[in-house]
Amino acid sequence: MQLSTVTLLLMSGVGVFTSAVSLVFLWLANRDITAVRYWAISSCFLLTGLLLFNSQSVLPETLKYVLPNFVVQTSFLFILQGTYRACEQNVPKVELATFITCYVVLHLFFTFIYPSYPLRFTLGVTTVLIFLSWVLWCSYRYSQGRFKVSSFLILLSVVILFAVSLNKIIDMNWQGVTNLQQDDSMKAQWFIIALFMSQLLFNFAFAIMTGEIRNNKNKSVQKQLITANEALKIEKARAEKHSKLKSEFLANMSHEIRTPINGVIGCLELLQNTTLSKQQDQYTELAYASANSLLGVINDILDFSKIESGKLEINNEPVELLALLDSVAKSFAIALSNKPVMLFVDCHQVTHHNLLLDPVRVRQILNNLLSNAIKFTHQGHVKLILSSQLQHDGRVLINGKVIDTGIGIDSQAQLKLFNAFSQCDASTTRLYGGTGLGLVIVKRLCNLMGGDVELRKSSPDKGTEFAFSIQAGLDESIIAEEQSLNVPNLIGLFSPNTTFSSILLSQFESRGLKLDILDSKFISQSRYDLIILDLVNCSDTGLESTYLLESAQRQAQQVSIICDVNSKLPNSQLVKGSGCAVFYHPFTCYDLMQLFTKKVEQIPTTTLxxxxxxxxxxxxxxxxxxxxxxxxxxxxxxxxxxxxxxxxxxxxxxxxxxxxxxxxxxxxxxxxxxxxxxxxxxxxxxxxxxxxxxxxxxxxxxxxxxxxxxxxxxxxxxxxxxxxxxxxxxxxxxxxxxxxxxxxxxxxxxxxxxxx
The missing domain is CATH 3.40.50.2300 (Response regulator)
Structure with missing residues (x-):
């Protein structure tokens, strides 16, 4: 049974619809390939054209012969544009516009001036064949051999369409029809089938061409990656060479600078051992401090260089953490005595004391953070808070905070806080000095020890808070034993500083001890086994310190005092005669343990x-x-x-x-x-x-x-x-x-x- 032309047009339309949907999905999956977009649009236009041919009888007289043909020809125009895009070439707009204009003029002539279905059919087929041949030529001319399979499929579709179209054109019997819808001849139907098959072959060609384009893009990206990797290798080698040269330069400069500094510091030490006037001694002390400050700058730069070159090593060894903290805190005693600033060390949450860590680097971290806090704090206090926590892997995580009431850091300066050789602004460098490497070194050291450092909060004139963490091993060679402590039953503390009182109270409570906070009047009203007097802010020769000492001595079996490192109280008869235990500010948890230890081995200065x-x-x-x-x-x-x-x-x-x-x-x-x-x-x-x-x-x-x-x-x-x-x-x-x-x-x- 022979199908009608209308039925074939409808079936071809369904097939083209399926192809159009496939090409649309292909485009969505390859949006970066512009050619696929044109091919997908081409299928949509061809589908529309076939449907218009099938509905020619219901179209207006002025459109029934023009609109279907123009839509179909537009689909082949998009195929040509997509092919140019696939070959990475620009479409020849002048030639294409001339060709389209000629087609439009001839088609209108054979429609309205000299109406002829055979001539319109011949013109349409010829135009399609020219478009497809142009596509084939473009693929051959510009693809550089990349689209061989696709070109073969396009050639095959052109040959099929040409053979069938030629067979129809030379047909002498047009049966008096005026459009394709009315043409039920076998040759017309074979033309429709050939047109559909040609479109399918084109779809296969487009799919293969898309894969080839994607493959070429991947190869290009891969080539770029290989080139980039080669460039990175070259840059890495160059950077390593520059790093080596930098290290050699710093080593040489270190030698050249340290040699004269050795002479300066050595001569100043020798000069300090001679008889000098008070003014000469003051000048010598200032020069000695300046020379050591310069040596500190050099050491900062060398440490930074070691860290940058990856040559700084962490050397872990057994350390008693509380003793290390006490040593660091006491090193700031003289600096604190020259300004109205208190340093408080709160480590009541430190439950692991015997650790394996690098004491030199931990001391460096603490020194940098505390020295910055003290340097930028003109009054108030600086607080060091530490805690320890045993982790699942057996290592100990040490968390710390350094909080001050200093000048603070504005939001802009915070952005470059951990950048090398940078400070808040130029005026900071002029006023306070320094290399700007302290925090950089702290961060790198914390990273090397499995932790980090960060600025928690800060604002101008309201203080700053830094938080840091490091990891340490647990020293299992030391068997945990309870220290032999001689702890009195009734202990009282007098301190005018509420922050210090609360810290010391926490220290006592963490060890299950009771502490009474006293005021100056209450001291003389109750009996205690031990009274601790915080006399840091009391005048050495004032009535207040004398009254407090005498009152405490009357009411307690034992009295301990905490005073400034420059205080004259330890040499006073009131302290010497009573046998008071003397501790210097900053007072730490280690001092507290020494206070209650039964046997404290102290080497007198004369022995040393x-x-x-x-x-x-x-x-x-x-x-x-x-x-x-x-x-x-x-x-x-x-x-x-x-x-x-x-x-x-x-x-x-x-x-x-x-x-x-x-x-x-x-x-x-x-x-x-x-x-x-x-x-x-x-x-x-x-x-x-x-x-x-x-x-x-x-x-x-x-x-x-x-x-x-x-x-x-x-x-x-x-x-x-x-x-x-x-x-x-x-x-x-x-x-x-x-x-x-x-x-x-x-x-x-x-x-x-x-x-x-």
Whole structure:
């Protein structure tokens, strides 16, 4: 049974509708590929055109021959535009506009001036074939071989459509029809089927072409990623090279700066040990403080450099946390005595005391945070609050807060708070000084120790709150034992500061102890086993402190006082005669434990002096070769050696040191102090010569201590690898040099005694 042309048009319309929906979904999945949008619109226009051909009989006379043809031709126009987009080319607008204009003029001529269905059909088919051939040419010309399969399918559709259309055009019997809807001939129906099949082949071609475009895009992105990775590798290598150069530069600058600072600090220490007038002593103290401040700036920059280059290491060791906190807090005693600011340490929530952590770096974190808070607080208080918590992995999380009542930080300055070398503004640097590295170093150190630091809140003139955290190991080598405490039953506290009273009350309550808060009148009304007097803000010679002390001594078996580090109260007869325990502000939880410990081993100052004198006497008669090229450092070092009654000889270079050893007997020197950076032959080469050259065989085992301004990470190891036995960085600290000489000379003397 033969189907009518109308039925075929309707069936083709349904098929084209399915294709149109498929292409729309393909477009939605590939919105970044512009060509798919044009192809999807093309299918929609072709569907509309077929439906219009099927409804030609109901269309107005002026539109029934024009509208269906124009809509179908528009669909092929969109196919051409999509192909140009797929080939990443611009559509030739002039040529396309000329072609479309010619088609419109001819079609209108064959419709209204010389009406002819065969001529209109021939014109429409010819236009479609030209469009499709143009598409094929564009794909071949601009695709650069990317769309071979798609081009073959397009060619196949053109051939099919051309063959069927030609067969219809040469048909001499048009049966007197005036439009496609009326044409029920087999050739007309084959044309409709060919048009539908051609459209299906085009859809397949578009789908394949879309996949090829996507693949090319992925390859392009992949190529860009590979290029970017190569560029990143090059930049990384360049950055590592610059980092290495920076580290070498800082190491060199560290040496060059530390060398003269060693002379400055050393000479000032020697000057302080001479008889000076009060004004001279004041000037010397100011110069000494300034030199140490400069040394602190250098250390900040070096620490920052180590952190940036990833060479700063965390060295964990057993630490008693409360003792560490007390040491840090007490280091600010003098600074606090010069301004109306109190430092409170609240650690009643610290339940884990014996930890494994890096005490140097923890001290650095606390020092930076507290020194900033004290520096920017002109009156009021600074509060350090700590707590500890045991985690599931067995590590201890330490949380801390530093709260002050200082000048605060405005919102703009907070944005650059943790940026290197930045402070709130230029006036801050001029007024307070500093490198702007303190908080940066704190943050990096906290990160290295498994924690972080942040600004919780701050506002101008209302104070600041920083919060920080670190992780530490639990020192399981120490078995938890209850300290032997001698805790009185009735304990009273007098303090005019409510913040301090509440902190101390919390300390007592956390340990299950009772504490009564007293006022000045109540002290003389009740009996206590122990009364603690906070006399930090009381005048040393005033009636108030005298009244409080006398009242407490009458009403308590034992009295303890807390006073300022510069207070004269500890030397007063009222305190000395009564045997009061004296504690200096800041008063910490460690002080509290010492207060109740039965046996507190305290080494008197006189004992320390005798011990130091004993050490000095034990070095008397020692013979040392000092290899040092800097004249100032020679003066400093030789003065120290002279104070210890050590005999010495100076070599101004490594070469001169080797010459002296070559012409000396084995007993002429007991030890060598070797500077590392010297002319002609440096300290490293000189040490290797002594250890390896047979000319110096008699001094092959002599102890050698490096005296060097090289203080970067790895410098100590470099000295030891060169054959040196000890290491003291410049500026030279008397105690460290003394301890290092004692460490190396003691076994040397024992060995000598055994041989004799």
């Amino acid at each position: 002096v005798v011990e130091n004198e004993g050490r000095a006497k034990s070095l008397a008669g020692l013979k040392i070769l000092l290899a040092e090229d800097n004249k100032v450092n020679q003066v400093v070092a030789t003065k120290m050696l002279s104070n210890w009654q050590i005999e010495f000889e100076i070599a101004n270079s490594g070469q001169e040191a080797l010459t002296i050893l070559e012409n000396s007997e084995s007993g002429n020197f007991d030890l060598i102090l070797m500077d590392c950076q010297m002319p002609i032959i440096d300290g490293y080469q000189a040490t290797k010569e002594i250890r390896e050259n047979l000319k110096y065989n008699k001094f092959k085992s002599i102890p050698i201590i490096a005296l060097t301004a090289n203080a970067m990470n790895g410098d100590k190891e470099k000295c030891l690898q060169a054959g040196m036995n000890g290491y003291v960085s410049k500026p030279i600290e008397v105690g460290k040099l003394n301890a290092e000489i004692m460490r190396l000379i003691t076994p040397f003397h024992k060995e000598s005694s055994g041989h004799s």
